[in-house]
Amino acid sequence: MQEIAAEAGVNQALLHYYFRSKEQLAQAAFARAASQLMPAVIAVMASDGELEDKVARVVAVELDHLSRVPSLPGYIIGEVTHRPERARQLILAMAGASPDDIRPRIFGALKAQIDARVAAGTMRPIAPHTFMVNLMALCIFPFAARPMLMAMLGLDAQGFAQFIARRREELPAFFLGGLRP
Amino acid sequence: MQEIAAEAGVNQALLHYYFRSKEQLAQAAFARAASQLMPAVIAVMASDGELEDKVARVVAVELDHLSRVPSLPGYIIGEVTHRPERARQLILAMAGASPDDIRPRIFGALKAQIDARVAAGTMRPIAPHTFMVNLMALCIFPFAARPMLMAMLGLDAQGFAQFIARRREELPAFFLGGLRP
DNA sequence: GTCTATATTTCGATAGAC
DNA sequence: GTCTATCGAAATATAGAC
Numbered sequence: 001m002q003e004i005a006a007e008a009g010v011n012q013a014l015l016h017y018y019f020r021s022k023e024q025l026a027q028a029a030f031a032r033a034a035s036q037l038m039p040a041v042i043a044v045m046a047s048d049g050e051l052e053d054k055v056a057r058v059v060a061v062e063l064d065h066l067s068r069v070p071s072l073p074g075y076i077i078g079e080v081t082h083r084p085e086r087a088r089q090l091i092l093a094m095a096g097a098s099p100d101d102i103r104p105r106i107f108g109a110l111k112a113q114i115d116a117r118v119a120a121g122t123m124r125p126i127a128p129h130t131f132m133v134n135l136m137a138l139c140i141f142p143f144a145a146r147p148m149l150m151a152m153l154g155l156d157a158q159g160f161a162q163f164i165a166r167r168r169e170e171l172p173a174f175f176l177g178g179l180r181p
Numbered sequence: 182m183q184e185i186a187a188e189a190g191v192n193q194a195l196l197h198y199y200f201r202s203k204e205q206l207a208q209a210a211f212a213r214a215a216s217q218l219m220p221a222v223i224a225v226m227a228s229d230g231e232l233e234d235k236v237a238r239v240v241a242v243e244l245d246h247l248s249r250v251p252s253l254p255g256y257i258i259g260e261v262t263h264r265p266e267r268a269r270q271l272i273l274a275m276a277g278a279s280p281d282d283i284r285p286r287i288f289g290a291l292k293a294q295i296d297a298r299v300a301a302g303t304m305r306p307i308a309p310h311t312f313m314v315n316l317m318a319l320c321i322f323p324f325a326a327r328p329m330l331m332a333m334l335g336l337d338a339q340g341f342a343q344f345i346a347r348r349r350e351e352l353p354a355f356f357l358g359g360l361r362p
Numbered sequence: 363g364t365c366t367a368t369a370t371t372t373c374g375a376t377a378g379a380c
Numbered sequence: 381g382t383c384t385a386t387c388g389a390a391a392t393a394t395a396g397a398c
Contacts, residue, residue: 002392010365011366012392013393074258074261075259076329077329078262079259086328099335133323138315142318145258145318146262150268152280152283153284170307173359177305178354178356178359183372193374194375194376195383203374203375
């Protein structure tokens with residue numbers, strides 16, 4: 001609380017005036033972060049448009065956005081791991097609706113598009129869940145594991161940014177390639 | 182410290198006797214966790230054997246292991262995000278050697294194998310870094326984001342386990358599929 | 363709404379008996 | 381090595397002036 005107050009240029013009493021307790025401040029911070037984890041990803045996936053274009057757009061939007069707040073995924077994952085009850089709030093903040101309401105909207109459209117591709121023989125069957133998880137994993141994980149990857153690959157901040165920039169171009173082809181029959 | 186002592190069935194004084202401070206206890210816990218994040222992955226990747234077999238073995242070993250400690254990735258990611266200086270210790274604990282020593286061992290062998298496949302026309306070019314990051318992402322992310330995915334996909338613990346079990350079978354084909362020319 | 367000052371609680375660390 | 385008891389520091393929450 002002291003650190004936060006100092007960084008905000010106020011004192012602890014004011015934080016308490018606005019948030020009433022440390023826990024409620026933590027929840028507010030988490031809610032704001034959660035709403036920024038997957039900007040428009042759900043909207044994109046639920047929208048009309050060719051599957052391949054959706055993938056390309058999700059990758060581009062997501063990597064561009066996370067490049068601006070690279071530690072966001074690590075923060076959210078740490079928080080949700082430590083307090084699993086936040087998971088529901090996370091989905092709610094991401095999508096603006098409850099998990100039960102969101103699920104059909106995303107996975108309904110996605111399943112129909114996958115089925116169409118499979119029927120046309122241009123795609124192997126894949127569960128919509130798996131499709132989404134793989135896409136999220138390939139986009140989000142490099143940021144979540146950023147300090148680890150920087151150490152492992154011997155990159156500084158600039159080198160990491162370049163790594164992501166290349167990824168932005170290559171990832172759609174890699175992802176869609178994994179789905180070819 | 183109180184919670185940890187209670188769970189361990191001892192008291193705080195004994196924790197201090199063994200670890201001297203909270204920070205040193207945290208480091209010890211982190212080091213132990215780090216050594217379990219990617220069991221044998223580095224060994225497998227640096228070993229002889231066909232690339233396709235390595236991928237299949239890494240996926241199998243990693244998913245089997247993380248299924249037994251599903252919150253390990255989330256803990257490590259949270260810790261490294263909050264304290265990036267732990268990243269070096271993470272690599273060291275994972276591989277038993279410094280990042281600078283490990284890098285050539287993994288990526289040297291990997292690069293040679295990729296180059297051979299590319300020359301034979303059976304694989305698109307891919308940077309060894311990207312290869313490793315994609316593989317790690319697809320294996321580790323589902324566990325790191327487990328509470329979030331459970332909420333998003335509407336799974337309980339058993340449903341998540343089944344999701345991973347299917348993943349164990351499907352992931353190698355998806356991953357290698359993304360590399361075909 | 364924002365501050366200073368302070369009360370209250372929690373927590374990490376230590377002393378010392380066994 | 382393990383415990384009980386306690387010190388001292390730190391942090392959160394509150395009171396009250398402006």
